[in-house]
Amino acid sequence: MAVVTLDRLTKIYDRAHAPAAEDVTLEVRDGEFMVLLGPSGCGKTTTLRMIAGLESITSGTLSIDGRVVNGVPAKDRDIAMVFQSYALYPHMTVRENLGFGLRRRAVERAEIDRRVAAVAGVLGLAGLLDRKPHALSGGQRQRVALGRAIVRDPKVFLFDEPLSNLDAALRVSTRGEIAALHRRLQATMIYVTHDQVEAMTMGTRICIMNGGRVVQVGAPIDVYRRPANTFVAGFLGNPPMNLMPAVVTDGPGGRRLRVGAADLDLPAGAAPSLAPGTAVTFGIRPEDVGDPATTGAHRAGVAVEIVQVERLGAETMAIARMPGLERTLVARIAGDAPFTIGERRTLSLDLTAAHLFDASGVALRPEG
Amino acid sequence: MTASVLKRTLLLLGLSLYTAFASGPFVWAAMMSLRTTTEIHRSHFALPFPAHWHKFPEAWFNSNYATYFGNSVQVVVTAVVILTVVGAMAAHCLARYRFRLNRVIYFVLFSTIIFPPQITIISLFQILVQYGLYNSKVGLTLVYVAIQLPLTIYILESFFARIPSDLFDAARMDGYSDWEIFWRVALPIALPAVATTIILNFILLWNEFLYAVVLITDEDNRTLPLGIQRFIGDTQEDVGMIATGLMIAIIPVVVVYAFFSEKLIQGMTAGAVK
Ligand SMILES: Nc1ncnc2c1ncn2[C@@H]1O[C@H](COP(=O)(O)OP(=O)(O)OP(=O)(O)O)[C@@H](O)[C@H]1O
Numbered sequence: 031m032a033v034v035t036l037d038r039l040t041k042i043y044d045r046a047h048a049p050a051a052e053d054v055t056l057e058v059r060d061g062e063f064m065v066l067l068g069p070s071g072c073g074k075t076t077t078l079r080m081i082a083g084l085e086s087i088t089s090g091t092l093s094i095d096g097r098v099v100n101g102v103p104a105k106d107r108d109i110a111m112v113f114q115s116y117a118l119y120p121h122m123t124v125r126e127n128l129g130f131g132l133r134r135r136a137v138e139r140a141e142i143d144r145r146v147a148a149v150a151g152v153l154g155l156a157g158l159l160d161r162k163p164h165a166l167s168g169g170q171r172q173r174v175a176l177g178r179a180i181v182r183d184p185k186v187f188l189f190d191e192p193l194s195n196l197d198a199a200l201r202v203s204t205r206g207e208i209a210a211l212h213r214r215l216q217a218t219m220i221y222v223t224h225d226q227v228e229a230m231t232m233g234t235r236i237c238i239m240n241g242g243r244v245v246q247v248g249a250p251i252d253v254y255r256r257p258a259n260t261f262v263a264g265f266l267g268n269p270p271m272n273l274m275p276a277v278v279t280d281g282p283g284g285r286r287l288r289v290g291a292a293d294l295d296l297p298a299g300a301a302p303s304l305a306p307g308t309a310v311t312f313g314i315r316p317e318d319v320g321d322p323a324t325t326g327a328h329r330a331g332v333a334v335e336i337v338q339v340e341r342l343g344a345e346t347m348a349i350a351r352m353p354g355l356e357r358t359l360v361a362r363i364a365g366d367a368p369f370t371i372g373e374r375r376t377l378s379l380d381l382t383a384a385h386l387f388d389a390s391g392v393a394l395r396p397e398g
Numbered sequence: 399m400t401a402s403v404l405k406r407t408l409l410l411l412g413l414s415l416y417t418a419f420a421s422g423p424f425v426w427a428a429m430m431s432l433r434t435t436t437e438i439h440r441s442h443f444a445l446p447f448p449a450h451w452h453k454f455p456e457a458w459f460n461s462n463y464a465t466y467f468g469n470s471v472q473v474v475v476t477a478v479v480i481l482t483v484v485g486a487m488a489a490h491c492l493a494r495y496r497f498r499l500n501r502v503i504y505f506v507l508f509s510t511i512i513f514p515p516q517i518t519i520i521s522l523f524q525i526l527v528q529y530g531l532y533n534s535k536v537g538l539t540l541v542y543v544a545i546q547l548p549l550t551i552y553i554l555e556s557f558f559a560r561i562p563s564d565l566f567d568a569a570r571m572d573g574y575s576d577w578e579i580f581w582r583v584a585l586p587i588a589l590p591a592v593a594t595t596i597i598l599n600f601i602l603l604w605n606e607f608l609y610a611v612v613l614i615t616d617e618d619n620r621t622l623p624l625g626i627q628r629f630i631g632d633t634q635e636d637v638g639m640i641a642t643g644l645m646i647a648i649i650p651v652v653v654v655y656a657f658f659s660e661k662l663i664q665g666m667t668a669g670a671v672k
């Protein structure tokens with residue numbers, strides 16, 4: 031049980047390059063499952079390794095339960111880490127791998143055996159205890175790596191993309207197991223991934239990083255619904271949010287936008303009032319673009335040309351071009367929509383779900 | 399099917415021929431070790447009937463062989479132990495830690511390999527005389543360590559560098575210090591490579607002649623290769639006795655090889671590092 035506080039943590043590997051992590055400020059609450067999510071190279075692993083004590087901290091403070099641990103070596107932080115490569119000791123059996131950390135901590139032999147057996151039972155490794163890692167499947171190795179962390183009963187668990195080496199089916203089931211493990215242990219866990227499905231389904235909160243900095247922290251669904259800027263909007267969601275350049279024009283309430291050749295009147299709940307001429311970015315998620323058949327109060331029809339159709343069975347992705355716009359618009363329509371390529375038709379946008387971002391990409395929220 | 403059988407047959411034939419070719423001199427020496435010099439002069443390749451087993455105790459007791467053998471064991475085993483421990487530590491350090499001049503040190507160490515011993519041996523002789531290490535087993539041991547260390551580090555460094563660094567990080571998270579990580583994680587994983595260097599160094603140093611002949615003159619400090627040389631007189635050679643001496647000298651090499659090569663083969667096939 032622990033609170034992990036990162037205060038302006040910065041890591042500079044090399045003066046010639048930009049910091050790998052810069053001013054990372056984040057509080058991971060007791061028992062929380064915090065997911066660090068971001069594109070490759072954004073500093074997730076670096077941040078995690080600083081928390082683990084495997085990497086020195088260039089500046090900023092890291093505290094666990096209020097105690098600053100910048101100078102505390104990894105072995106004294108009482109943190110366990112699951113590595114992407116699993117990092118099982120190849121010359122030791124599964125039993126020895128699981129017990130290695132306990133042996134160092136002068137736990138009694140009988141107690142080690144008891145804890146190893148208990149963890150092996152939970153993870154279904156009981157029959158494999160005398161095997162060496164090279165005689166295990168990928169999924170089994172992954173479990174041993176998990177077990178090695180659990181058996182130590184640490185204050186904080188760190189995971190660095192633990193599922194990325196598993197095949198798709200195994201990834202889904204292991205995801206569920208880790209989530210169940212978190213519920214059972216109620217321990218503080220910090221989980222690095224660049225897989226948004228993992229982030230959305232597992233995280234109590236997620237922390238989106240980009241270019242070494244924290245961009246947004248919040249519950250997954252809040253971050254999804256209210257992205258702080260165009261980066262988050264374009265990163266989260268699959269396919270991501272449609273983002274189009276737009277200009278505010280004269281209209282009621284200062285919420286009339288010109289997007290390409292179309293004029294859209296945003297409802298008061300979707301955007302603040304803006305001065306005419308302001309350049310903004312208009313964003314709308316693919317699921318909020320639909321068939322005109324479902325016209326509602328705040329849906330606006332736009333004329334488009336369908337350029338591509340992807341039928342996934344349960345839903346259809348239609349990629350459309352709006353007149354006067356470079357960018358294509360992606361629509362996600364439930365069921366099998368009868369669209370054809372080259373067809374000119376109208377799509378309707380649910381403007382209550384529209385997002386606006388200013389010229390620097392920061393979200394503009396409606397007043398009040 | 400037939401093609402693969404043919405391929406196998408050819409391969410076996412080739413291997414058998416090569417084995418016969420490679421082991422021929424060894425078998426010949428082994429046969430001569432059981433025959434007297436007179437017999438050998440009469441017929442070079444005859445089989446050892448009757449077998450003169452008494453030549454072995456004779457070579458051992460009458461020619462100061464026990465001393466040579468003991469000296470060799472002492473010098474070579476000490477040198478190999480130091481080489482293995484120091485070499486592995488240096489290799490681990492050069493492969494694992496980032497510090498300034500890491501590559502420079504590595505290069506300087508390794509570049510000494512290019513000098514043939516003839517270039518350095520005279521100055522080495524001078525240095526040993528100055529430090530009072532000339533004609534001593536300690537001096538020879540130190541020289542052996544010095545000449546074999548670069549190659550040992552070179553072989554081990556490339557192996558240690560292939561051990562994923564995550565393993566060391568995992569051990570740090572498990573609470574181990576750098577010193578313990580070396581002994582309990584790095585060294586056991588690198589065992590196949592370490593076994594290779596043990597065999598290599600042992601065989602090379604066991605047979606080493608040039609440094610020994612220059613740096614040791616004292617009868618009591620001679621190593622085996624020098625001892626065998628003593629059978630070669632100025633005017634006549636006791637060929638039979640030389641062969642017997644050689645056979646005794648070979649035994650430890652075979653033992654070391656048999657003991658460590660199981661590890662060697664294991665390491666080559668099992669893939670200890672994933
Ligand atoms: N040991 C190192 N020395 C120098 N630069 C490094 C080192 N480790 C990472 N970096 C750099 O720091 C930046 C962040 O790397 P990091 O590994 O934290 O990214 P990441 O978010 O984990 O990416 P990924 O999703 O690909 O694992 C990258 O630009 C990387 O090149």
Ligand SMILES: [Mg+2]
Binds near residue numbers: 074075
């Ligand atoms: Mg990473």
